[in-house]
Amino acid sequence: MRETFSLNSKFALKHNDNGDVQLEGFAIHGGENFIVNGFYEVPESEMKNCTRTLKGKRLFKDHGTHSVDNIVGLVEKTRTTYDEDAEMKGVKYSASLMVDDSHLGEKIEKGLITDTSIGFDFTPICSICGNEFLSDKCSHHPLFDPDMHLICKDMNCHELSLVTFGADPGASVTSSFGGADAEKLKAEFGKLKDEIMSEQNINEDLQAKNLELSQEVKDLKAQITQIKEQHKSELEDLKLESQKDILTLTQEKETLEAQVTEMGTELADFRAEAEAKLAVELESKKEELQKLAAELHIEKTLGDVEEMSIEFIDKQIAMFKEIIDNKPRVPQFTGDKQHHQKEGKVKGQYNAVLKAFKGD
Incomplete structure (x- = not known):
């Protein structure tokens, strides 16, 4: 968001050798902690932007940018220099003046018109958080933060005007959002305050709803915890049963293994006994065969x-x-x-x- 302001300062009238009338003066000043009207800070670093953007801009009457009849001259020269009177840097300008049948030049010479004002826009920066004012990142507001002010950044001068009202020795801010005056600025802030209060009411409703939802979440968490504890108990019971079954099967396995081992031992003994008997029987049969062969005389x-x-x-x-x-x-x-x-x-x-x- 950018804001548009006007800044007033006095000027001097000069005549060139060829008879042309020129205005000279400081259009704007800037310095450390230089806060205009207690709210707008104009940094010295922005003087370069103002010097660059003011050069070549048109000279109007009373910021009358809506009509070509209000164009009365052109800003020809600008430079950043130190203003001894204001004791800070500023943008010094030189503008040509077209004298017409409205006796503008005569009014200036008689001192009836003594001030000029520049119109410029800038990006407002919050002095508290350093973010752009009223952006998503900035939550501050002069209605709720009394120490807050706006810092002018990326200043862009778009016109210079002759004005009828006076100004401070240095400069002063005379309008804001879209060129509105201070009263409109207050009205805008009031409107913003109402909107913020409305938002606060909505936030209170949301907070109440949030508390209700938070309680529901707590209840659900409690139910989940209870279910988890129940499942944990059931799981522990299943584990105990499983362990019991495993122990029973292990004991049965050990018993069977012992029986198998015992049967293996018995089988081995039986085999050994059978082999021994078979060996005795074989020896007996061999002796019998040999006796029979001897009896037949064929041994x-x-x-x-x-x-x-x-x-x-x-x-x-x-x-x-x-x-x-x-x-x-x-x-x-x-x-x-x-x-x-x-x-x-x-x-x-x-x-x-x-x-x-x-x-x-």
């Missing part, structure tokens, strides 16, 4: 008994027993033809076995 052709399997030994024992049981005996002479035939048959089998073992 030398029997082979290595230690290399024989128990199944093979059983088959040989059975065969040898059958041969021994059917071994021919000296028959009694009975004259029985069938008996002699049977004896001959058995004798033939016996001789075949002996021949097989002897390798004949």
